[in-house]
Structure formats: C-alpha cells, structure tokens
Amino acid sequence: MARELMTRRMNGRNDWHPGREIARLQDEINRLFDLDTAESAPGIFDRNVAPAVDVRETNDEYIVDVDLPGVSRDQVDISVADNVLTIKGEKTVKDATDKHHVYRCEIWSGSFQRTLSLPKAINADEVKARMADGVLSITLPKREEVKARSISVNVQ
Amino acid sequence: MATATHEKTGRRTVRPASMIRQDKDAVILQVEMPGVAKDHIDIQVEDDTLTIHGSTVPGNGDEYLVRERRDADFYQTYTLDETIDRERIDAHMEDGVLMVQLQLKEAVKPRKIAIAD
Structure with missing residues (x-):
C-alpha cells in the first residue's frame, strides 16, 4: 500500500x-x-588582453598572425628586440555612444599586448607587417647564419 | 563536445563575438570575424531568421609553432522580431568587423506630434 x-x-x-x-x-x-573569444588576461597583474596568435615557420622566415578585429593599423605598435616580438595597442569599440541601449556585448575593448620569443634570431631590419580583415600578419625573416642549410655529402 | 559544422561546406563553425545595440532608428549588430574578406560573407534574411556566414581561409600545410586562432568559419543565426523592416537592412565590413544596420519599421519609431495652431 x-x-x-x-x-x-x-x-x-x-x-x-x-x-x-x-x-x-x-x-x-x-x-x-x-563562441570565438579572445583569451582573457592571463595573470592577476596583467591587465592586458592577449589576442589569439598563430606562429608558422618556413625555411626562411617566421610568420605571426594575430586576430585583431576592429583594430586599425595606427592602433598597433610592433617592436622587435633580438628574437623577442612585442605587439601591443589599444582597441576601441566603434561608434560607442551612451545613446544606445546595449542588449548583448561579447566584444572586448581596451589595451592588448602579446610578447613572443621566437626560437631563433631574426633580421629586425627586414620585418614586415600588414593588416587585413582584422588580422595582423607579421613576417620575420631569419638571420642568414641561422637558416637551415643543406649540405650535400658525397658518399665514397 | 558537439562542434558545429556548416551543412553546405562541411567546415567547422564557431559563433562570432557580437554586440547588439539599439538606438531610436535601428538595431545595430556588430560581429567580429577576423580573417574574413568582404566577399566571403553571406548574409541572408529568410522569414524571421537572419543568417550570417563568414568563411575564412583554411590553414595550409605550414608548420605551426603556436596555433591559437581557430581554423573554422563563422556562423550565427538571429531571430528578427516584427519591429525590424526587412527591406531596409544594410551591412558593411571594416577591419574584420561586420556592421549590420537593421532599421526599425516607421510604425514602431517614437513620433513627436506637433500641436496645430
């Protein structure tokens, strides 16, 4: 029961x-x-956003791609010292006014910084950067002496 | 984890980061799609659904030392309510950010009524 x-x-x-x-x-x-989001600040004392990067290596150069949507080319500052590459800048939200009623905001703004140590010394004079469709692309040629050389060995 | 793939391209898709705002004339949709060229964006309005698809260039066979950027397309759908004028939707792209202006219908906009003498 x-x-x-x-x-x-x-x-x-x-x-x-x-x-x-x-x-x-x-x-x-x-x-x-x-959701595709940028990495948030990695440390307690690090107040900068670290944008996502790709680093590719070819025989002659390193290619660094950084996701920076909404950042114009004059808002980015790139510096190279030995094999250390630093990318920093400020991202602002376009047409931000307080007249709008915001329903959803997943877009980050503020300062960003990323420092990368490349495995080998690079030729700082030949570094090239371009900005296209919100992606910063930096080409860093390796220094002559560290390029991989192929040596043919004759086998007797 | 159930990762989304696009039904036509078969490529993995992620939801782009977005911001939705409204002022008195329009709803403004801002979508971050880094690496998507203007010609590779497909925006469609069908009944009450707004679909945004942005294709990125797939990674080639390069050797990656660091790989944090997603090798995926961007895909998101939104539902439009009856206040949006379907005929007046404009979009433009700048620095990898898509801006979509969805104008409100005249009938729902606030109107100031003048008093006749």
Whole structure:
C-alpha cells in the first residue's frame, strides 16, 4: 500500500527529469565553447588582453598572425628586440555612444599586448607587417647564419 | 563536445563575438570575424531568421609553432522580431568587423506630434 502511494506520487512529478536538466546544462556549456573569444588576461597583474596568435615557420622566415578585429593599423605598435616580438595597442569599440541601449556585448575593448620569443634570431631590419580583415600578419625573416642549410655529402 | 559544422561546406563553425545595440532608428549588430574578406560573407534574411556566414581561409600545410586562432568559419543565426523592416537592412565590413544596420519599421519609431495652431 505504502509502495503504491509512493509510486503514484513519483509518477505525478514527471515534469522534472534529471537527465533533461543535465542535457540542457551540457548544451549551455557547448554554446560557451562554440563562441570565438579572445583569451582573457592571463595573470592577476596583467591587465592586458592577449589576442589569439598563430606562429608558422618556413625555411626562411617566421610568420605571426594575430586576430585583431576592429583594430586599425595606427592602433598597433610592433617592436622587435633580438628574437623577442612585442605587439601591443589599444582597441576601441566603434561608434560607442551612451545613446544606445546595449542588449548583448561579447566584444572586448581596451589595451592588448602579446610578447613572443621566437626560437631563433631574426633580421629586425627586414620585418614586415600588414593588416587585413582584422588580422595582423607579421613576417620575420631569419638571420642568414641561422637558416637551415643543406649540405650535400658525397658518399665514397 | 558537439562542434558545429556548416551543412553546405562541411567546415567547422564557431559563433562570432557580437554586440547588439539599439538606438531610436535601428538595431545595430556588430560581429567580429577576423580573417574574413568582404566577399566571403553571406548574409541572408529568410522569414524571421537572419543568417550570417563568414568563411575564412583554411590553414595550409605550414608548420605551426603556436596555433591559437581557430581554423573554422563563422556562423550565427538571429531571430528578427516584427519591429525590424526587412527591406531596409544594410551591412558593411571594416577591419574584420561586420556592421549590420537593421532599421526599425516607421510604425514602431517614437513620433513627436506637433500641436496645430
């Protein structure tokens, strides 16, 4: 009798399924990972945003690509010392006025900085940078003496 | 993790970071799509859905020492409510940021009524 009552009561509460709740939570978390966002400030004392970078290496040069949407070329400052590359600047949100009612804002603004140590010395005089479609692309040629050389060896 | 892929291209897609604002005339949608050229953006309005798809250049066979940027396209859909004028949607692209201006219908805009003499 008691058991029967209990099952009946349990059946009445069919609105709540733990499985469904977990699936919903999983969806929410997946949505979070789906969002393309810049890395946030990596340290407590580091107040700068570190934008995402790619570093590629070819035989003669390193190519660094930095995601900087909404940043114009005069807002970026690039410096090279030995094999250390520093990219910094300021990002402002376009047409930001307080006349607007903001519904959602996932866009970051403020100062950003990124410092990269490249594996080998580079030729600082030959560094080239260009900005296109919100991506900063820097080409850093390796110094002559560190370029990989192929030496043919005659086998006797 | 269920990563989204685009139904036509089969390429992985991510949701771009966006900002949605409204002033008295329009809703302004700002979408960050670094690496997407102007010609590679597809914006479509179908019934109540606004779809934005931006294709990026897939990574080639280079050797990556650091790889943090996502090798994916951008894809997002928005639902438009009845206050948006479907015929007056403008978009432009600057520095990898897409700006979409969705004008409100005249009927929903605030009107000042002058008192006749």
